[in-house]
Amino acid sequence: MYDVQVVSPRNYFAFTPLLPSVTCGTVEQRNGEIQFWEADCLKIDAENNKIFCKANFDNNTVGSEEFSLEYDYLVVAVGAQVNTFNTPGVKENCHFLKDLEDAQRLRRTVIDCFEKAVLPDLTEEERRTNLHFVIVGGGPTGVEFAAELHDFLIEDLVNIYPTVKDLVKISVVQSGDHILNTFDERISSFAEQKFSRDGIEVQTGCRVVSVSDKEITMKMKPTGELCSIPHGLVLWSTGISTRPVVKDFMEQIGQGKRRILATNEWLRVKETENVYALGDCATIDQRKIMDDIVAIFEAADTDNSGTLTMVEFRAVVDDIIARYPQVETYLNNQHLGDLTDLLKDAMSEDKKEVDIEGFKKAIHLVDSQTTSLPATAQVAGQQGKYLAKCFNRKNQCKEHPEGPRRFAGPGGTRHFFAPFR
Numbered sequence: 001m002y003d004v005q006v007v008s009p010r011n012y013f014a015f016t017p018l019l020p021s022v023t024c025g026t027v028e029q030r031n032g033e034i035q036f037w038e039a040d041c042l043k044i045d046a047e048n049n050k051i052f053c054k055a056n057f058d059n060n061t062v063g064s065e066e067f068s069l070e071y072d073y074l075v076v077a078v079g080a081q082v083n084t085f086n087t088p089g090v091k092e093n094c095h096f097l098k099d100l101e102d103a104q105r106l107r108r109t110v111i112d113c114f115e116k117a118v119l120p121d122l123t124e125e126e127r128r129t130n131l132h133f134v135i136v137g138g139g140p141t142g143v144e145f146a147a148e149l150h151d152f153l154i155e156d157l158v159n160i161y162p163t164v165k166d167l168v169k170i171s172v173v174q175s176g177d178h179i180l181n182t183f184d185e186r187i188s189s190f191a192e193q194k195f196s197r198d199g200i201e202v203q204t205g206c207r208v209v210s211v212s213d214k215e216i217t218m219k220m221k222p223t224g225e226l227c228s229i230p231h232g233l234v235l236w237s238t239g240i241s242t243r244p245v246v247k248d249f250m251e252q253i254g255q256g257k258r259r260i261l262a263t264n265e266w267l268r269v270k271e272t273e274n275v276y277a278l279g280d281c282a283t284i285d286q287r288k289i290m291d292d293i294v295a296i297f298e299a300a301d302t303d304n305s306g307t308l309t310m311v312e313f314r315a316v317v318d319d320i321i322a323r324y325p326q327v328e329t330y331l332n333n334q335h336l337g338d339l340t341d342l343l344k345d346a347m348s349e350d351k352k353e354v355d356i357e358g359f360k361k362a363i364h365l366v367d368s369q370t371t372s373l374p375a376t377a378q379v380a381g382q383q384g385k386y387l388a389k390c391f392n393r394k395n396q397c398k399e400h401p402e403g404p405r406r407f408a409g410p411g412g413t414r415h416f417f418a419p420f421r
Helices: 016-023 100-117 124-130 140-160 162-167 185-198 246-253 289-300 309-322 326-333 356-363 377-392 394-399
Strands: 004-008 034-044 051-053 066-070 075-078 132-136 169-174 203-205 206-211 214-219 226-230 234-235 261-263 275-277 283-284 307-308 354-355
Touching: 004 377, 016 100, 034 066, 034 246, 066 203, 100 124, 100 140, 100 162, 100 234, 124 132, 124 162, 132 226, 140 162, 169 206, 169 226, 185 203, 226 283, 246 261, 261 275, 289 394, 307 309, 309 326, 354 356, 377 394
Parallel strands: 004 034, 075 275, 132 169, 132 234, 169 203, 261 283
Antiparallel strands: 034 051, 051 066, 206 214, 214 226, 307 354
């Protein structure tokens, strides 16, 4: 049995992808087997297995606001904060979309923009300005919000404010060449075509240099030219940055030079034994297959001949694919049916065997497909389920390991669990 203690500044759960729809699921159920503390975690003391917290209440409450908790295992799932890149005027003049309060504030502002636009004695240009909604950032959140906002305007607000329906404009400003550029290019292309049909303007190659209460100033990357456009509302959705409590923790454990907390493929924070991390606050530092290439070759070379036959290699193929997910990605991108296809060209014609140098040459391009998982709620949700399953099956898997072979560890042993996929 685990004694589970949850520390969070909010006593409800909001599923982030639904925030653009301005809806959420509010959960305030208290499970008798889980203790909940409504507080912020200020510091992680990894050396002494302790966290320091501050209650998330107004200052007029009675009693001490600060406390500490000890742990045997710590799961860090604090998410990330909005990255403004220190752009002037962003904090003062932009909306964000990280919390339920942000979504509620955004909805009110959208409606206010319409209310202002229908006031008497405004020029048409002033009405257009009030009804120009600008989304900075063409990632998942920005694109989802643009689509939801378009539906909200077309299906609801233009019916309530018919006199200004032809003055509404939605613009998506993206510094890269395409929106959703971290996803498969087919997804990016589909989204851009859909926006074009819906009349949503996508401006790529534009870097925002400042935002005022009336206009947004951008630098056009191809020409270096500055231009300004008026707006009624700006949503800033350009990415995320690490929270201070995680930055401090990274300094403690020797990850201070990294931009984000690194875990292994089992979500355990590197350089620690009992701290795990998931979601936007961390990234999986996928091990390269070339780091273990000699160990893999030796494990497969069961007769110690110094060469591998196809039969010997096939005996470790499943473990390789389970341990290094970039292998499967590489095979798919190269339209190869099986990992053994990589060895065929490297094998000698007469003996149908491959030595260590030929093996390295056949495999060395696989690591080029190593990628980071997208910072989305779907990934975090899957990681949470995976980690809970690992904890619940810990004793069972120690006796009967379910993971792939340990190529770089003690010979013949297996990892307790399969890596997160």
